[in-house]
Amino acid sequence: MFKSYITNDNLLLPPSLGEMIPQNDPVRVVHRIIEQIDLKSLYRKYSHLGSHAYHPRLMLKLIVYAYLRNVYSSRRIEELSRNDIRFLWLSGMNVPDHNTINWFRSGRLKGMLKEVFATIVKFLEAEGFVSLERAYTDGTKIESVANRYTFVWGKSIQTRTGKIAEEINELWAYAESVTKQELLQEAPLLPEDISSEKVREVVEKIDETLRDVDCDKKIKQKVKRVKKAWPEQLERYEQQEKILQGRNSYSKTDPDATFMRMKEDYMRNKQLKPAYNVQISTNDQFITNYSLHQTTSDTTTYIEHLEQYKSLYGLYPKESIADAGYGSEENYLYAQEKGINTFIKYNYFHKEQSGKWMNDPFRSSNFYYNEKQDCFYCPMGQPMRLIYIQKQKTKTGFTQEVHHYQAVRCQGCPLRSLCHKSRNDRVIQVNHRLSKLKAKEKEKLLSEEGLMHRSQRPQDVEATFGNLKNNKNFKRFLCRGKDRTEVEFGLLSIAHNLAKVAS
Structure with missing residues (x-):
């Protein structure tokens, strides 16, 4: 029945x-x-x-x-x-x-979803689901909806601008040789100083000079051609550079997206695609902060990401845990200034723990340093004296000091072939402030608390990314523009958190 x-x-x-x-x-x-x-x-x-x-x-x-x-x-x-x-x-x-x-x-x-997101996170904190005192931070790249083949490269603009400047300088030299007079009192155009207005003015003057002079007709034709084409071309380059704002690339169909190497490419060849660098902080796999960036490196996103954390909740996390992609001198100093206890790995942290690294007497990091005399000692026991201090700026404008030390009497040293391959005496570069910060961080990372955080971090933040990309199948944004994609990811983060509450 x-x-x-x-x-x-x-x-x-x-x-x-x-x-x-x-x-x-x-x-x-x-x-x-x-x-x-x-x-x-x-x-x-x-x-x-x-x-x-x-x-x-x-x-x-x-x-x-x-x-x-x-x-x-x-x-x-x-x-x-x-x-x-x-x-x-x-x-x-x-x-x-x-x-x-x-x-x-x-x-x-647009522009206010983060406030709603923070309100929900505060509600979850009051309910006991999440804590704002500890933040596991990591980033991933999510593809934009933009066309993958409509790109603009910053280096191509610089190359083309340089060629235009070079050809204009050649036209100047030719016009001066034909007329037997100096057209311009100033120096030739340089690629970094070139502009559409300046090129228009210079080409106009060259055209006027050659108009009544018996010279090569091909040159006159070229002058007329560039008089029309180059100023317009440079105006387009100027507009593109405004959109780039220091980036290396952007997509024509989504100017906010930057071309980045994607791990999720089908052929596993790390193909360049228009994307955004998405940063999240998690606690017990709940997303407590998210931010979108146009830079490919995680290092430069850390300070902005934590400043947003402060603006959302009125405080910084007491503990910040991240992988080696965030281990920079600027980030360590920033966290130290804000009173944040960090557990952030740096480059070569794991390699430093290997016996091969620690037992290598020719590695500069293993050289003995005499702080009073400010010198290092090479494997032969010879002092390496300070020769000069170099100040250099990072992309974010942060100033670093790098000390250069040079060995003496490398000629005839029996260990030279094992120590270095330079023709001159060996020179090593040391950032003392960064070395001290790394030593302090290493001590924390090797402690029991550090070991706990290092084992918990991939289970917390990387598992969250795995859930968003694989279980929720969110691998590409649907909207264009940084503001709209940020709203998209904000909605996804809220949904993720509420799904965890439900489970």
């Missing part, structure tokens, strides 16, 4: 949607938490004029729950709002169309 069923029949009483949804369903967690948080800052983005809008709390619930369900398309969210019981229960039978959903995500939430 089979159980009977009747289709297409009117019910005497309408069913209750809430009775069809289990009490432990994630949709109830989304509803409960978003219903309790303060959204006054979001309300201010609405006007009292015009027709009534969907309630922002309703819209936020719908989108966050959609992201929790791995649904990121606005059209798909609209479809589920019409047909899915959970969405219908969550929205109170309201069905916003995909344009409304997309505008709320890209317009209403």
Whole structure:
């Protein structure tokens, strides 16, 4: 026998949607938490004029729950709002169309979603789910929706600008040789000083000079051609350099995206693709802070990321744990100044623990240093004296001091072939301040607490990235522009946190 069923029949009483949804369903967690948080800052983005809008709390619930369900398309969210019981229960039978959903995500939430995110994290802290005193930090690169083959390279602009300057200088020299007079009192154009206005002025003067002179017709034709083409070309380069803002590249279809090497390439050949460098801090696999950056290196993102942490919660984490990608002199000093206890590895930290590294007498880091006399001693016991101090600036403008020490009497030394291959006496470079910071960090990393953090970090922050990319299948942004992609990742982070509460 089979159980009977009747289709297409009117019910005497309408069913209750809430009775069809289990009490432990994630949709109830989304509803409960978003219903309790303060959204006054979001309300201010609405006007009292015009027709009534969907309630922002309703819209936020719908989108966050959609992201929790791995649904990121606005059209798909609209479809589920019409047909899915959970969405219908969550929205109170309201069905916003995909344009409304997309505008709320890209317009209403832009510039203020981080405040909503922080409010939810504070709520989770009050509930005992998360702590803001410890932050495990790491970064990953997520591809932009931009076209992968419409790129602009900063070095190509510099190369082309240099060729233009070189050819203009040749035209100057030719015009002066033909007219037997100096056209310009100033020095030739340099690539770094060249501009569209200056090129237009110079080419115009060369054209006027050669107009009434009997010279090579090909040169005259070239002058007329460059008079029209080069100023326009340089104006385009100037606009591109404004967009680059010191970066090496950008995509024409998403100027905020920078070309980065992606590990997730299908052929595993680390192909360059337009992407954003996403940084997160986690605690017990809950995301407590996120930020998007246009630089490929994690090192330069650390200070900005922690400053945002401070702006969201009014405090810095008491403990900051990160991998070797963040171990720089600037970052160590910054954390020390802010009172943050760091457990951040540096380059060669693991290699330093190997016997091969520690027992190598020819490695400069193993040379004995006499602090009073400010000299090192080579493997033969000969002093290496300070010859000069070099000051250099990083990309962020941070100044480093590098001391150079040179050995004496390397000629005829029986260990020279094992020690170095330079023709002259060996020179080593040492950053004393960084060496002291590394030694202090090494001591903490090798302690019991450091070992605990080092084992916990990949389980905490790297596992979170694995969940976002693989379980939630979020490997490429859907929106263009840094502001919109930041909103996308913010919604994903909120969904991730609420899913953990539900589980």
